[in-house]
Amino acid sequence: MESIPCPSCYGNLKYYDRKTRKVKDVHGDIILLKLRRLKCISCKKIHLEMPDFLVPYKRYSSSVILSVINNTAMEAPADEQVRQKIKKWYRRIHPFLVGIWNRLMYL
Numbered sequence: 001m002e003s004i005p006c007p008s009c010y011g012n013l014k015y016y017d018r019k020t021r022k023v024k025d026v027h028g029d030i031i032l033l034k035l036r037r038l039k040c041i042s043c044k045k046i047h048l049e050m051p052d053f054l055v056p057y058k059r060y061s062s063s064v065i066l067s068v069i070n071n072t073a074m075e076a077p078a079d080e081q082v083r084q085k086i087k088k089w090y091r092r093i094h095p096f097l098v099g100i101w102n103r104l105m106y107l
Contacts, residue, residue: 004038
């Protein structure tokens with residue numbers, strides 16, 4: 001079994017429990033996921049193991065968010081207000097993400 005280090009202190013993580021998470025896909029269907037939560041043995045912090053198609057704190061999958069940002073979304077989300085919220089969130093977080101990317105590239 002693969003050992004995943006703690007993102008905070010690089011200690012060992014141990015299975016803690018599962019959490020249900022809802023996510024909307026491209027068709028607007030709600031998918032229920034049971035995600036593992038892992039607890040660090042050293043620092044006692046709990047971390048959620050998320051698949052790559054989820055965005056933290058967002059209810060839509062990453063493919064939906066990407067299609068809204070690129071103006072290619074035809075189906076979901078149908079509400080224009082939700083599309084504008086996603087675009088506003090992306091404009092705010094983009095400089096932060098670029099900074100992280102640059103830091104990782106030039107370590």
